[in-house]
Amino acid sequence: MNQNKTMKDMIADERPYEKCERFGAGSLTDIELLAVLLRTGTKGENSLELARKLLYPDTGVQNKDETHLQNWTKEELMKVQGIGRVKAIQILCLCELSKRMAQLSAGKELDFSKPDTIADYYMEDMRHRRQEHMKLLMLNTRSKLIGESEISKGTINMSLVSPRELFVEALMKNAVYIILLHNHPSGDPSPSRADILVTRRVKEAGEILGIELLDHIIIGDNCYVSLALEGYLGNA
CATH class of the missing domain: 3.40.140.10 (Cytidine Deaminase, domain 2)
Known part of the structure; x- marks a missing residue:
């Protein structure tokens, strides 16, 4: 799948929303799941490519754990082109929710x-x-x-x-x-x-x-x- 395409250029089964609707959320990759939540990308870069940059940043940091999305602060997220205050807060809330759900499941x-x-x-x-x-x-x-x-x-x-x-x-x-x-x-x-x-x-x-x-x-x-x-x- 060419992630540099616009969403409209993609066939229906490649678009995260349509793919989720047809095959279920379990069929989506991590990048696709985050792209659905981001909703939009930037000029020349769709939400899939923006999601890829967030999940797998090319930062030159040797320790991969330091670039994990759950480690990022609001200020660090907002330095990424296409991520404003609202999206940064949404991502932080998503990370916190995933952490709490993991604890809830393990707590049983x-x-x-x-x-x-x-x-x-x-x-x-x-x-x-x-x-x-x-x-x-x-x-x-x-x-x-x-x-x-x-x-x-x-x-x-x-x-x-x-x-x-x-x-x-x-x-x-x-x-x-x-x-x-x-x-x-x-x-x-x-x-x-x-x-x-x-x-x-x-x-x-x-x-x-x-x-x-x-x-x-x-x-x-x-x-x-x-x-x-x-x-x-x-x-x-």
């Missing part, structure tokens, strides 16, 4: 005793972030979530992750168990030395206070590592 099967279901639930929220974010998940005696809190932003290390502040939060919620969760923007969830040190420090502090650290899960790009399953908590 969420079991805090299973690292895979926890990783699935938080994957879309965390895997596109440009910086490391660490969450504290707090659970009751039945291992049900009673609260979550973001406790660190930036490179994870012992100076940024304070067990004292972490457990103050957990004690206020009357948590019996906690789980640490953070992302690696590189996409590789392999634990660093700092990750392991933080995990051990929090585990030891929890043993003194009677709040058990069940796991520390590291989110990568559609993959994860559970430090409990890897044996770093001594209970795998």
